[in-house]
Amino acid sequence: MVITNGIAPTSAPSTVGTPTISPPPPITDPLPYVSLKTGLCYDVRMRYHAKIVTNAYDYTDPHPEDPRRVYRIYKALAEAGLVDMKGASGAEHIGGKLMQHIPAREATKEEVTLVHEIKHWDFIERTASMTQDELVEETDNGDSVYFNNESWFCAKLSCGGVIDTCKAVVRGDVKNAIAVVRPPGHHAEPYKPAGFCMFNNVAVASRVILKEFPEQVKKILILDWDIHHGNGTQRAFYNDPNVLYISLHRYDNGKFYPGGTFGNYDKVGEGPGEGRNVNIPWPCGGMGDGDYIYAFQRTVMPIAEEFGPDLVILSSGFDAAPGDELGECFVSPAAYGHMTHMLKSLAHGKLAVVLEGGYNLDSIATSALGVTKVLIGDAPIPLTNVYARPEAVQTVDKVSRTQARFWKCMKIGHMIHDLPEAPAVERLQDIIRRYQASQLFAHFSMTKLPIFRDRISRSFEDQVLCTPGFQSAKTVVVIVHDPPDVWTEPDPVTGQISLHDTFVMDAEIKYIQWAHQKGYGVVDINAPAVFTDQEDEGYNVQAALQDLCLYVWDNYLDLSDARNFVFVGVGEACGGHVYLLGHREVRERVRAAIAFAGAKTVFPIVPIMDEFITDWYYKNSLVLTSSNHPMWEQSNGGKNPRKKYGNVQKTEYETMNELLIGKYSDVIAFAEEDIEESSSEEEDAGPDRKRLKNDGSSDEGLVDGVIPTSAAIM
Ligand SMILES: [Zn+2]
Structure with a gap:
C-alpha cells in the first residue's frame, strides 16, 4: 500500500494487521516563535x-512618578x-x-x-x-x-x-x-x-x-x-x-x-x-x-x-x-x-x-x-x-x-481633491433652504420676512419666512430651527454620495401644518449650522441667531396683534428663542416655549428682566431631550437639571426626527392647553386683562417681578 504523510488514502484497503508507521520527524522546529519565551x-x-522630601506634603501626597x-x-x-x-x-x-x-x-x-x-x-x-x-x-x-x-x-x-x-x-x-x-x-x-x-x-x-x-x-x-x-x-x-x-x-x-x-x-x-x-x-x-x-x-x-x-x-x-x-x-x-x-x-x-x-x-x-x-x-x-x-x-x-x-x-472613502471655486460649487445647505422656502410658499403661502440690518441680513438672507398677515393673527407660532437632517450612504470607496440614496428629513413641517390648520400665524427662522458667507466667518452662529431673534421680536412680533405666542425651537437653534425669553418682557404673551433639544445643548434662561423669569420659564416650557443626551449619564449624577434649564424631560427617542414625530401629540396638547386657557381667561377677564396688556406693552410697566398674566403664575 501507498502511505503519504503517514495518512492512508481513502481507497486503501483495511489496515487491520498491517504494521503501524510513524510520521517522519520534522526537519525544522515547526513553530519557532511560539517556543520562545x-x-x-x-x-x-x-x-x-x-523625589527629595522638602515638606510634609511629600509624605501625605507623594509625587505621582x-x-x-x-x-x-x-x-x-x-x-x-x-x-x-x-x-x-x-x-x-x-x-x-x-x-x-x-x-x-x-x-x-x-x-x-x-x-x-x-x-x-x-x-x-x-x-x-x-x-x-x-x-x-x-x-x-x-x-x-x-x-x-x-x-x-x-x-x-x-x-x-x-x-x-x-x-x-x-x-x-x-x-x-x-x-x-x-x-x-x-x-x-x-x-x-x-x-x-x-x-x-x-x-x-x-x-x-x-x-x-x-x-x-x-x-x-x-x-x-x-x-x-x-x-x-x-x-x-x-x-x-x-x-x-x-x-x-x-x-x-x-x-x-x-x-x-x-x-x-x-x-x-x-x-x-x-x-x-x-x-x-x-x-x-x-x-x-x-x-x-x-x-x-x-x-x-x-x-x-x-x-x-x-x-x-x-x-x-x-x-x-x-x-x-x-x-x-x-x-x-x-x-x-x-x-x-x-x-x-x-x-x-x-x-x-x-x-x-x-x-x-x-x-x-x-x-x-x-x-x-x-x-x-x-x-x-x-x-x-x-x-x-x-x-x-x-x-x-x-x-x-x-x-x-x-x-x-x-x-478610501475620503474626498482628497480640492473643490472648484464658486459659482461651480454650491453648498447643499443653501439648495435645501431654497427648496424649503419654495415648499413653504406653495403649501402655506409663506414669504420672506424682510430683515434690515447689515450684519443680520447678510447672514440670514432667505432664512426668515412668515405666513401672510401673521401680524393680525391672534396666535403666532414661532419656529426657530437648525437645518434639516440629511441621511446618506456614501460610496465606501470614493466617499461620494448618490442623490438617489440621500434623504432630507424635515419632520418640523408637521408643526407648520398644525399651526396652519388652526389658523395661527407662523414665523419660521432657519439657523444655518455654518455660515456660507465667507465675510461672516468668525461671527458666532449662536450670537447671530440671538441677535436675529431679538430683531424679529422687536420689529415684528412685539408690534403684532397676537395675544398668544408659541415658540418651538429645534436643535442648537433653541439657544435663539431661550435667549429672547430672558432678554425681553414676554411673559404676558408667550404661552409655551418648546425646545426639541435632542442630544444637543440644553440652554439655560438668563434672567435679565428679573429673577422670577426662571420660575416662569420652568412652568411654561417643555424641553425634550433624547435618551442618549449626556446630561442623563451616570457620571453627571443622573439628577434632574436645575429650573433655569426649563422643564427638561428625557424621552425614549434618539434622533431629532424621531423626537419631532414621536412627541408630536404631547407637544401640540401642551401648546393648545395654554392657548385655550389664556383665551378663555381673556374672555372672563375682559377689560382687566386688556388694561394689563396696555400697561405691559412697554418694558418699564413691568418691574419688581410683577407677573401680570395668570398663565405665568399657574
Ligand atoms: Zn503620561
Missing part, C-alpha cells in the same frame, strides 16, 4: 531615583504566576517557563547621544554630584522633573534596559518583551529632560537598533498610547522616514500636558519624514475601550500594516487606565490586551513593550498584566464596551483625512 526587563535598583510603580507591576506579574516568585523582591527570581529575564545595564554616552545633545547628557551626569540644595533648585526650575543623586544612575539603567530589551527581541532571543522601567522617557526632548523623563529610552533604543541591525531592521513603528503626547519621541524622528511615530493622547485643544499644538493631528512630520507622524488627539477626558479599539481598527492598524515595520516598540504608559488622576480615562486591561494582540500581528511578532507613565499603582499593575498575558500567548479578555463616542469618531475621521495624503489605506 517573553522577555522581562526589571531591575529593583530603578527605585533609587526618588513614585518609585513603587515598577515594583507593583513586577509583583502583579509574579502573583499571577508569570515569573518565578520567591518573595517577589527582585530581579534574581525572574525566570520560569513563560518569561525570560533581560538584565538592565547602564546606557553609554555613545548610545544616549544618538538622540540627546552632549550638554543634556552632561547635565544629567552632574546631578549625581550636586548638593541637596542644588538638586532641589534644579527640580524647581525644571519642566516637571525631579532629581536626586541616584537619578543619573537610574536614567542610564532605564535607558540601557530598554536598549537591551529591543535587542533581545530583534535577535530572536525572546519572541517579544516588556521592559518595566523608570524613569520614563517619551517627554525627554533631545536637548532637555521634561515630564518626569530624563533620557528618551524608546528613541535612544530605536536609534541604536537602526545603527546596529541595519539589515534586519530598516523600519521601526513606535506606538505611544500613554495618555500624554510623546513630544520628545516625535521631535527625535520628525524628519526620519524610517521611524513611524503614532500617538493616541489627550490633547484638549492644546491645554493637556505637554501643551501647545505639537500633538495635534495636523503635525505629520516634515522633510523626508513627512507622513511618518500620526497624532490621534482626543479632545477631552473620559475616553474608553470603544474609542481606542475604534482608532486602532480605523487608523492605527491600517497605517501600520501599510508601513510594514521590522520592529514595533510600544511606548506603554498606563495613565489612560481607570483610576489614573492625571489621565481621567477608562481603558481597561481587556482593551490593553486587545491592542497588544493587534500589534503582535506586525513585524513577525517582534514587539517590545516599554513602560512610560501611569500613576495609579493598582491600575498600572492590572493593565501591565493584561498586556503581558497577551505577549506570552494568552487570548485577550473579551471586551464589554466596544461603542466609540462621537468625540472619538470625529477625531479619527480628522486624522484619516489628514493622513490620506500619505497612506493609500486612508484615501
Whole structure:
C-alpha cells in the first residue's frame, strides 16, 4: 500500500494487521516563535531615583512618578504566576517557563547621544554630584522633573534596559518583551529632560537598533498610547522616514500636558519624514475601550500594516487606565490586551513593550498584566464596551483625512481633491433652504420676512419666512430651527454620495401644518449650522441667531396683534428663542416655549428682566431631550437639571426626527392647553386683562417681578 504523510488514502484497503508507521520527524522546529519565551526587563535598583522630601506634603501626597510603580507591576506579574516568585523582591527570581529575564545595564554616552545633545547628557551626569540644595533648585526650575543623586544612575539603567530589551527581541532571543522601567522617557526632548523623563529610552533604543541591525531592521513603528503626547519621541524622528511615530493622547485643544499644538493631528512630520507622524488627539477626558479599539481598527492598524515595520516598540504608559488622576480615562486591561494582540500581528511578532507613565499603582499593575498575558500567548479578555463616542469618531475621521495624503489605506472613502471655486460649487445647505422656502410658499403661502440690518441680513438672507398677515393673527407660532437632517450612504470607496440614496428629513413641517390648520400665524427662522458667507466667518452662529431673534421680536412680533405666542425651537437653534425669553418682557404673551433639544445643548434662561423669569420659564416650557443626551449619564449624577434649564424631560427617542414625530401629540396638547386657557381667561377677564396688556406693552410697566398674566403664575 501507498502511505503519504503517514495518512492512508481513502481507497486503501483495511489496515487491520498491517504494521503501524510513524510520521517522519520534522526537519525544522515547526513553530519557532511560539517556543520562545517573553522577555522581562526589571531591575529593583530603578527605585533609587526618588523625589527629595522638602515638606510634609511629600509624605501625605507623594509625587505621582513614585518609585513603587515598577515594583507593583513586577509583583502583579509574579502573583499571577508569570515569573518565578520567591518573595517577589527582585530581579534574581525572574525566570520560569513563560518569561525570560533581560538584565538592565547602564546606557553609554555613545548610545544616549544618538538622540540627546552632549550638554543634556552632561547635565544629567552632574546631578549625581550636586548638593541637596542644588538638586532641589534644579527640580524647581525644571519642566516637571525631579532629581536626586541616584537619578543619573537610574536614567542610564532605564535607558540601557530598554536598549537591551529591543535587542533581545530583534535577535530572536525572546519572541517579544516588556521592559518595566523608570524613569520614563517619551517627554525627554533631545536637548532637555521634561515630564518626569530624563533620557528618551524608546528613541535612544530605536536609534541604536537602526545603527546596529541595519539589515534586519530598516523600519521601526513606535506606538505611544500613554495618555500624554510623546513630544520628545516625535521631535527625535520628525524628519526620519524610517521611524513611524503614532500617538493616541489627550490633547484638549492644546491645554493637556505637554501643551501647545505639537500633538495635534495636523503635525505629520516634515522633510523626508513627512507622513511618518500620526497624532490621534482626543479632545477631552473620559475616553474608553470603544474609542481606542475604534482608532486602532480605523487608523492605527491600517497605517501600520501599510508601513510594514521590522520592529514595533510600544511606548506603554498606563495613565489612560481607570483610576489614573492625571489621565481621567477608562481603558481597561481587556482593551490593553486587545491592542497588544493587534500589534503582535506586525513585524513577525517582534514587539517590545516599554513602560512610560501611569500613576495609579493598582491600575498600572492590572493593565501591565493584561498586556503581558497577551505577549506570552494568552487570548485577550473579551471586551464589554466596544461603542466609540462621537468625540472619538470625529477625531479619527480628522486624522484619516489628514493622513490620506500619505497612506493609500486612508484615501478610501475620503474626498482628497480640492473643490472648484464658486459659482461651480454650491453648498447643499443653501439648495435645501431654497427648496424649503419654495415648499413653504406653495403649501402655506409663506414669504420672506424682510430683515434690515447689515450684519443680520447678510447672514440670514432667505432664512426668515412668515405666513401672510401673521401680524393680525391672534396666535403666532414661532419656529426657530437648525437645518434639516440629511441621511446618506456614501460610496465606501470614493466617499461620494448618490442623490438617489440621500434623504432630507424635515419632520418640523408637521408643526407648520398644525399651526396652519388652526389658523395661527407662523414665523419660521432657519439657523444655518455654518455660515456660507465667507465675510461672516468668525461671527458666532449662536450670537447671530440671538441677535436675529431679538430683531424679529422687536420689529415684528412685539408690534403684532397676537395675544398668544408659541415658540418651538429645534436643535442648537433653541439657544435663539431661550435667549429672547430672558432678554425681553414676554411673559404676558408667550404661552409655551418648546425646545426639541435632542442630544444637543440644553440652554439655560438668563434672567435679565428679573429673577422670577426662571420660575416662569420652568412652568411654561417643555424641553425634550433624547435618551442618549449626556446630561442623563451616570457620571453627571443622573439628577434632574436645575429650573433655569426649563422643564427638561428625557424621552425614549434618539434622533431629532424621531423626537419631532414621536412627541408630536404631547407637544401640540401642551401648546393648545395654554392657548385655550389664556383665551378663555381673556374672555372672563375682559377689560382687566386688556388694561394689563396696555400697561405691559412697554418694558418699564413691568418691574419688581410683577407677573401680570395668570398663565405665568399657574
Ligand atoms: Zn503620561
